[in-house]
Amino acid sequence: MDKLDRNKILYILIVLVFLGVFWGWYQYKASTKVEMSITGSALSETVNDQSGDNSSVMMVHITGAVTKPGVVALNQGSRLVEAIELVGGLTDTADVNSLNLARKLQDEEKIHIPAMGEVLESKAGSENLKININTASQEELKSLPGIGDVIAGAIIDYREKNGGFKQLEELKNVTRIGDKIYEGLSDSITL
Numbered sequence: 001m002d003k004l005d006r007n008k009i010l011y012i013l014i015v016l017v018f019l020g021v022f023w024g025w026y027q028y029k030a031s032t033k034v035e036m037s038i039t040g041s042a043l044s045e046t047v048n049d050q051s052g053d054n055s056s057v058m059m060v061h062i063t064g065a066v067t068k069p070g071v072v073a074l075n076q077g078s079r080l081v082e083a084i085e086l087v088g089g090l091t092d093t094a095d096v097n098s099l100n101l102a103r104k105l106q107d108e109e110k111i112h113i114p115a116m117g118e119v120l121e122s123k124a125g126s127e128n129l130k131i132n133i134n135t136a137s138q139e140e141l142k143s144l145p146g147i148g149d150v151i152a153g154a155i156i157d158y159r160e161k162n163g164g165f166k167q168l169e170e171l172k173n174v175t176r177i178g179d180k181i182y183e184g185l186s187d188s189i190t191l
Contacts, residue, residue, distance in 0.1 A: 058107035062087045065094035065115040078105055084113070091115070098139055104160055109135045130190040133171060134164040144188050146181045165191055 056076050060083050063069045067088025074083055081101040084090060093115040105111075131140055133155060141152035151174070158174045159165055168189060172182050 058105065060105050060107075061110040062113065063110065064113035065091045065118075066113050067091060074105065076107075079103060080105060080111065083111070098137070100138065100156065103156065106135060106164065111135075111137070114139070130188055132191065133168075133189050134159055134191055145184045147185070151176050151181075167191075 057073050058076055058078070059071055059073055060078075061071045062083055066084060067090075070087055072083050072086040074086070079101070080099065080103050083105060084101070090096065090113065095114045095116045095118065098114055131144055133141070138149070138152045138156060141147050141155055142149065147155075154175045154177075155171070165171060168186065168191060169182075171177055171185070171189070172179065177185075
């Protein structure tokens with residue numbers, strides 16, 4: 001083997017090493033960046049490395065009509081649309097009309113994405129299970145006595161604007177919920 005062949009082999013090895021390092025860096029960057037798109041709009045979000053400040057990271061459990069149900073890590077203040085994209089997006093059978101994709105999520109929340117035609121089981125009917133007014137969907141809130149679309153929407157708006165309910169009695173601050181409606185709800189709700 002002459003000197004020219006050795007140099008060619010050396011250059012090829014150097015190029016391969018460089019490409020390997022570049023590929024590794026690219027894969028690392030790609031694993032921390034999540035490309036998000038729902039209904040044609042594109043969003044980009046970089047999730048913080050969990051070895052950093054854990055107070056800015058929250059965990060949310062997504063089930064139902066999504067591609068890969070499971071637990072995802074998100075930045076505080078993230079919205080439902082971001083969590084759905086992290087689990088691979090909605091399936092073709094997902095009932096998008098029953099969701100508020102723009103709502104802010106809370107740590108340790110579990111969200112079920114219903115399929116079209118799926119009847120959500122009312123938790124209020126069970127004596128042991130209560131509706132959590134800080135995490136319930138609009139459909140779950142509507143299963144409570146005296147709560148329809150308008151009041152359920154007002155409850156969700158209030159908790160998003162005020163960072164959730166701190167006490168059950170704070171529900172009386174929501175428009176259209178007075179003492180009478182609150183008394184009818186008090187046995188069916190929790191924080």
